[in-house]
Amino acid sequence: AVLEQEAENATITQGVVESNHTGFSGAGFVNYDNVVGSSVEYTINADAGGEHDLTFRYANGTTVDRPVSVTVDGTGAQAVSFPGTGAWTTWQTRTARVTLKAGPNKIRATATTANGGPNADKLTAVLAGPPDNEAP
Numbered sequence: 001a002v003l004e005q006e007a008e009n010a011t012i013t014q015g016v017v018e019s020n021h022t023g024f025s026g027a028g029f030v031n032y033d034n035v036v037g038s039s040v041e042y043t044i045n046a047d048a049g050g051e052h053d054l055t056f057r058y059a060n061g062t063t064v065d066r067p068v069s070v071t072v073d074g075t076g077a078q079a080v081s082f083p084g085t086g087a088w089t090t091w092q093t094r095t096a097r098v099t100l101k102a103g104p105n106k107i108r109a110t111a112t113t114a115n116g117g118p119n120a121d122k123l124t125a126v127l128a129g130p131p132d133n134e135a136p
């Protein structure tokens with residue numbers, strides 16, 4: 001199964017769904033409020049537990065990084081950088097490796113600077129290592 005959620009379908013705290021900058025997938029993207037603490041919480045329903053690569057599709061039309069803190073079910077915070085993409089209509093990806101459990105995982109990406117997060121299009125997760133239940 002493709003493990004993916006559009007940002008506009010995720011749980012948004014201090015942000016709005018917009019569609020004025022083209023090139024997004026689905027119905028639009030999330031424009032994070034430009035404040036520390038604005039966030040998007042995705043739900044990824046993993047087929048198997050184990051390490052996954054999370055790919056965030058985003059745009060940042062400024063020249064300043066828009067880092068976020070990524071947690072899974074509220075733990076394991078890691079910083080993920082979202083440098084400028086050249087234009088708000090230019091979408092790129094950044095990837096972070098996390099451990100997911102089988103079933104639903106809440107993946108929260110919270111802005112850590114006063115500029116807020118980048119414009120967020122979607123999150124995709126791909127199993128990276130052997131699943132937790134693979135026989136040795």
Ligand code: GCU
Binds near residue numbers: 034115116119
């Ligand atoms: C512009 C742009 C928004 C973006 C914002 C920002 O207003 O149109 O899509 O979110 O800049 O700097 O965060």
Ligand code: CA
Binds near residue numbers: 031033116119
């Ligand atoms: Ca914004």
